[in-house]
Amino acid sequence: MSVTTATTQDDLRRLNLARILRFVHVSGPVSRSDLVGATGMNRSTIGVLVNELAEAGLVAEVAGAAGGVGRPSLVAEPVPSGALVLACEVKVEATETALVGLGGTVFTRRTDTHAADGIDPAEAVEVIAQAAEALLGEATGTLVGLAVSIPGVIDPDDGQVLVAPNLGWRDVPLGTLLVDRMTVPGQRVPQIAVGNDADLGALAEHVRGSGRGVRSLIYLSGEVGIGGGIVLDGSLMTGLGGFGGEVGHMVVNPGGLLCRCGTRGCWETEIGRDAVLRAAGLSDEVGDVLQVVRAAESGNVKAREGLRHVGEWLGLGLGNLVNIFNPEVIVLGGHLRYLLPQVSEAVLGRVDQTLAAMRDDVQLVTPALEGDSTLLGAAERAFAPLLSDPLGVLQMTAAREAS
Amino acid sequence: MSVTTATTQDDLRRLNLARILRFVHVSGPVSRSDLVGATGMNRSTIGVLVNELAEAGLVAEVAGAAGGVGRPSLVAEPVPSGALVLACEVKVEATETALVGLGGTVFTRRTDTHAADGIDPAEAVEVIAQAAEALLGEATGTLVGLAVSIPGVIDPDDGQVLVAPNLGWRDVPLGTLLVDRMTVPGQRVPQIAVGNDADLGALAEHVRGSGRGVRSLIYLSGEVGIGGGIVLDGSLMTGLGGFGGEVGHMVVNPGGLLCRCGTRGCWETEIGRDAVLRAAGLSDEVGDVLQVVRAAESGNVKAREGLRHVGEWLGLGLGNLVNIFNPEVIVLGGHLRYLLPQVSEAVLGRVDQTLAAMRDDVQLVTPALEGDSTLLGAAERAFAPLLSDPLGVLQMTAAREAS
Numbered sequence: 001m002s003v004t005t006a007t008t009q010d011d012l013r014r015l016n017l018a019r020i021l022r023f024v025h026v027s028g029p030v031s032r033s034d035l036v037g038a039t040g041m042n043r044s045t046i047g048v049l050v051n052e053l054a055e056a057g058l059v060a061e062v063a064g065a066a067g068g069v070g071r072p073s074l075v076a077e078p079v080p081s082g083a084l085v086l087a088c089e090v091k092v093e094a095t096e097t098a099l100v101g102l103g104g105t106v107f108t109r110r111t112d113t114h115a116a117d118g119i120d121p122a123e124a125v126e127v128i129a130q131a132a133e134a135l136l137g138e139a140t141g142t143l144v145g146l147a148v149s150i151p152g153v154i155d156p157d158d159g160q161v162l163v164a165p166n167l168g169w170r171d172v173p174l175g176t177l178l179v180d181r182m183t184v185p186g187q188r189v190p191q192i193a194v195g196n197d198a199d200l201g202a203l204a205e206h207v208r209g210s211g212r213g214v215r216s217l218i219y220l221s222g223e224v225g226i227g228g229g230i231v232l233d234g235s236l237m238t239g240l241g242g243f244g245g246e247v248g249h250m251v252v253n254p255g256g257l258l259c260r261c262g263t264r265g266c267w268e269t270e271i272g273r274d275a276v277l278r279a280a281g282l283s284d285e286v287g288d289v290l291q292v293v294r295a296a297e298s299g300n301v302k303a304r305e306g307l308r309h310v311g312e313w314l315g316l317g318l319g320n321l322v323n324i325f326n327p328e329v330i331v332l333g334g335h336l337r338y339l340l341p342q343v344s345e346a347v348l349g350r351v352d353q354t355l356a357a358m359r360d361d362v363q364l365v366t367p368a369l370e371g372d373s374t375l376l377g378a379a380e381r382a383f384a385p386l387l388s389d390p391l392g393v394l395q396m397t398a399a400r401e402a403s
Numbered sequence: 404m405s406v407t408t409a410t411t412q413d414d415l416r417r418l419n420l421a422r423i424l425r426f427v428h429v430s431g432p433v434s435r436s437d438l439v440g441a442t443g444m445n446r447s448t449i450g451v452l453v454n455e456l457a458e459a460g461l462v463a464e465v466a467g468a469a470g471g472v473g474r475p476s477l478v479a480e481p482v483p484s485g486a487l488v489l490a491c492e493v494k495v496e497a498t499e500t501a502l503v504g505l506g507g508t509v510f511t512r513r514t515d516t517h518a519a520d521g522i523d524p525a526e527a528v529e530v531i532a533q534a535a536e537a538l539l540g541e542a543t544g545t546l547v548g549l550a551v552s553i554p555g556v557i558d559p560d561d562g563q564v565l566v567a568p569n570l571g572w573r574d575v576p577l578g579t580l581l582v583d584r585m586t587v588p589g590q591r592v593p594q595i596a597v598g599n600d601a602d603l604g605a606l607a608e609h610v611r612g613s614g615r616g617v618r619s620l621i622y623l624s625g626e627v628g629i630g631g632g633i634v635l636d637g638s639l640m641t642g643l644g645g646f647g648g649e650v651g652h653m654v655v656n657p658g659g660l661l662c663r664c665g666t667r668g669c670w671e672t673e674i675g676r677d678a679v680l681r682a683a684g685l686s687d688e689v690g691d692v693l694q695v696v697r698a699a700e701s702g703n704v705k706a707r708e709g710l711r712h713v714g715e716w717l718g719l720g721l722g723n724l725v726n727i728f729n730p731e732v733i734v735l736g737g738h739l740r741y742l743l744p745q746v747s748e749a750v751l752g753r754v755d756q757t758l759a760a761m762r763d764d765v766q767l768v769t770p771a772l773e774g775d776s777t778l779l780g781a782a783e784r785a786f787a788p789l790l791s792d793p794l795g796v797l798q799m800t801a802a803r804e805a806s
Contacts (some may be wrong), residue, residue, distance in 0.1 A: 153758055162760050228727070232640060239729020240619055240764045246726040248482065249757070251719050254656060263722070263756045316654050319666070322651040327643020328513070353666045354652070355556055357565050360641045389420055 005374070013049075014389055016041060020049050020076075024059055026207055029077035031064055050076050056394055057142075058082040059071065060213060077101030081141035083394075085382035086144075086190070088128050089149040089375040092118055092166050092224045097131035099139055100379035104208060108135050109375075118331070121172040129181045144397055145219075145382030146182070147193040149200045150174065150376045151223055156242035159194035166224040167237045190397070193381050197221045198245060199236055200377030201333050203231025207380055209368040211329040218327050219367070220247070221374060222289070222334030223394070225260070226268040229377075252317055270313035272322055272333040273335055280306030291336035293342055311343025315350025322354045322362050329363050333373050337366040416452075417792055419444060423452050423479075425577045425790045427462055429610055430508055432466055432480035440453055453479050457727050459797055460545075461485040461505060481506030483670060484544035485799075488785035489593070491531050492552040492600065492778045495627045496519055499535035499684070502542055503782035505789075507611060511538050512778075515689030524564075524575040532584045546801055548650040548785030549585070550596040552603045552777045553577065554626055559645035560599035568663040569627040593800070596784050600624045602639055603780030604770070605632025610783055612771035614732040621730050622651070622770070622779060625692075626738030629671040630665070632780075651675070655720055673716035692738035696745055714746025718753025725757045725765050732766050736776050 017041070023038045024030055030038075037045045053059040057079055062291060064075035080101030089096040094300035098109035112127045119127070127392065128148060130276045152164025160173020178192050202211075202219035211217035215234060221227040226248030230237040237244055249261050256265035277283040280292045280303040295303040318330060332340050340347070344364075351359055367373045419442070426441045427433055433441075438449045438637030460482055467478035474621040494500040501512035515530045522530070531551060536760075539546065555567025558639040581595050605614075605622035612621035618637060624630040629651030636801020640647055651671035652664050672678055675767035680686040683695045683706040699706040721733060735743050743750070746796055770776045789796045 006589075046620060081531060153760065155760070161756060208779065237635060237728075239761070240731045241729055241760055243758060243764075244727060244729035245760050246729075246758070246761075249726045250723045252657065255658070259757075261758075316657060320653045322648065323652045325640075326644055326647035326649075328643045353565060353664075355646060355649070355664075357556065357558070357644050358642070358646050358649075361646075 004240070013346050014392065015044070017049050018050060020046065021053055021058060023077050023392045024053075024078050025383065025387060027202045027364070028059075028103055029062070029075040031073055032311075033073075033117060035076065044113075056082070056391055058390060058394075059330065065316045073105070075118050080105035080107070081139075083144045083383070083386050084139060084141040085144060086132050086135065086146040086380050087149075087375050087378035087382060088131070088147070089200075089378060090119070090124050090128075091197075095124065095127045095131065095402045096375050097128065097136040098375055098379065100376070100382075101137070101141065102354060102383070104376065104379065106376075107139060110134065112292050118167060121169060121174060121177060125174070125177045125181050125327075128178065132182075142394065142397055143190045144386045144393055146178070147195060147200075147378040148167045148174065149195055149197045149380035150349050151197045151221070151225055151227060153171050154194050154196050156238065159192065162243070163261075188290065191385050191393075193384075195378065195381050196221070196227060196229065196375045198227030198333070199238075200229065200381055201331070201373035202371055202377070203233050203236060203380050204249065204377035205333070206231045208235075208376065209373060210331050210365045214328045216325065216327045217329045217331060218247075218321055219331045219333055219373065220327060220336055222271070222273070222332065222336035222339075224273050226272050228321075228337075230393070232325075246337070247317070247321065250317060250320065252313065252319055252320070258402065267313070267317045269312055269340075271317065271336070275313075276306070276335065276339070277322050278306075279309045282368035284307075290338050293338045296342060307342045309340065311338065311346030312350065313341065314343060315347035317346060318364065319350045319354050322351060322358050326358045327362055329365060331365055331367050331373070333367045334371070337370070340364065340366055407790050408520060411591045417795065419448070420452050420455060423449065424456055424461060424793045427456075427479050427799075428786065428790060431462075431506055431578070432465070432467070432478040432759045434476055434478050436476075438597065441515070456793060459485070459794055461793060462714065462799075463723070482507075483508035483510070484542075486547045486786070486789050487542060487544040488539065488547060488782050489535050490552075490768050490778050490781035490785060491534070491547040491550070492603075493522070493527055493570070493710035494504065494554065494600075495529075496531050497536065498522070498527065499778050500531065500538060500779030500784065501778055502538040502780070503785075505780065505786070507779065509540060509732045509779075521570060524572060524577060526585050528577070528580045531581065535585070543798065543801055546593045546790045547786055547796055548594045549581070550598060550603075550781040550785035551577065552600045552781045553596055554600045554624070554628055554630060556646050556649065557597050557599050557653075559598075559641065562595065564597065565646070569617045570572075571789050573675070588795065593785070594788050595745060596787075598781065598784050599630060599632065600626070600777045602641075603632065603784055604734070604776035605634050606639060606773055606783050607776045607780035608734045608736070608770050609634045609637075611779065612776060613734050613768045617670050617732045619728065620732045620734060621650075621724055621728060622736055622776065623736045625676070625735065625737055625739035625742075627676045629675050629739075632726075635728075650720070650724065652726060653720060653723065655716065655723070661726050670716070674713055674720065674739070674742075677707070678716075679713050679738065679742070681709075682712045685709075690772075701744060710742065711749050713742065714749030715741065715753065717746060718750035721750060721767065722753045722757050725761050728759045732768060734768055734776070736770045737774070738771070740792070743767065743769055 061074045083102045095112045099107045153162045161172040198221035205211045217231040219229040228245040228247030249266045251266035257269040259266035424775045463476045486505045498515045503509045503715040567736035601624035608614045620634040624634040631648040652669045656668035660672040661668035
């Protein structure tokens, strides 16, 4: 982790504006006392900085509820339309897009279902661009960023998709393709980021979901494949090149099935979507995990046994992650959230085999943001530049729109 | 990671003294220019602080090699006897103890071989205490710390050994036992720490070994069991309770053998010492991995095949760690360092199945400190309080000795 240190007065002001805006964005509405507690700055400094953010249209100060005698105190809250982002989640079967305002307000969203044979990169760029145009059409506000989630391994430097096995993509320069497509004359071009789906899910669940405020969290994305996003000491663990967290390709069953990645017995081959349908004997009949769970609930014995089998493998891999990370929270996202209630006995049986101290530390939970962890994580990623330098990003955006 | 920030002049002076002493301890002898580059402080501030450390007997300034014309510049180097620590490594078969001076100088060391049935906690405390007395007997200098490595899971708060399966220990209050034994009247009582063997190996290889200066490193301890110490962004990853890194208990072969931890198919059951001897068909004949490697080198076909088999499992687990952490360096410590040259083909074959970008990032290396990574890591752990607050720790030590 690099520690940002202010070396000039300007740096310090920028850092302090960023700290206040981030706190209001995540926790607003907040009182002056909350801001003092969260930032350690004094009231008068906070007053000056909140005013600057208010003048920039990012924060509003309103009268809070009157507490006891005296005037009600001022409360700072984010202005949702003060800064907008577009968040996209490209999945195998559909692309979700949302227009999100400061503070995490979802204004509008849409789903573009893909053809049965999936989506290729050029189509995906077109779907994203058209969804962006549609959602922005009636919106008022300043667009400051666009972030796209991909179920694959992403180079964070340039948004290159190195491999997204379940989309069938390899070495796709998605960041560049999006920048090119979005630079239509007259169109507002925000900063563009591409991220891994599970990393973004982890981010959202850490900021606003089931792992809010915890030190360490593992988010598992359960889609066609299984991804992992890992927050340690409050920051996303990226690994050297930004490629870490590929827990779905942890080999747990060397004698098992061949994975799309080319290795045999990856965790994904035992708990990914196809594995759940196969274990339940329903591959030909149903298309998603929720249907398997419903079949089990309505008494389908094969489905029940299949889920128990998947639960054993889920628990085995979770036990590995507990032993390796000693985490505080593991969030079972995507289809895994439907499985957890069904398989908790089998899962806990395996996790119980880890060391008592670690087992007692960890909470296995479903995502508070339900199916939207990754989409909302893309929104958080898109807000990141603004939350690091609020006025700088607004100035850059204004300059771009004027040119 | 908690970020230490100075809030008063005294705090700032203490932090800056610590930064200089740490740099001299790790990199000395160093020039004033080196210190400017490493700390960002100006020459006159550095001069004042180096003088303080010199007056405290921790650092010496000597004339460096003359560079071109003019006077040779001053060079700061650690004074080894200025601060001493005792480092202990309790292994299944023996306890190693060393007296180490500032800068990492090993003054004296000894090995206490255990009885065939291992060692119990009370015996271990006695072995450590007697080794400490013997090594300190003729030493001059100020003892500032004692750290003990255990192949087990340790509660960092109080030095409790929660479980050390291969020693047969469970819930042993080793920290307390050592403090009690060491408070013999008249004896110098240093600060006492207990750490996990692989964590300490990772620490030493990161500070002075094969992973010097890298961002992320995984150290694998190969003794009777397999442990992992994980450095991310320059700091040891501990997990919530301090118990993380138990990679030896990652299940890789669910149909395999029962592990000492109670689970079936842990990585340790495939690459731990007994697994190597068993795979080579030499369990009854030899007692350590080096002998198996020598047998293979002298043409023993069974030993060769056994090593190839172990290499497959080693590679499989390494592939998992690469997928999860995208690390810069993996150090194969303990007996694994003898295996690597023998099994590199099998290992690389498995690691090659990970994503190209991650595979290209990682270096698989043997420890620069050879068999001493953990012992020297214990020394580094024992120096940690001094390196955080040099003059404060010296004052505390003087007060203790005077009382």
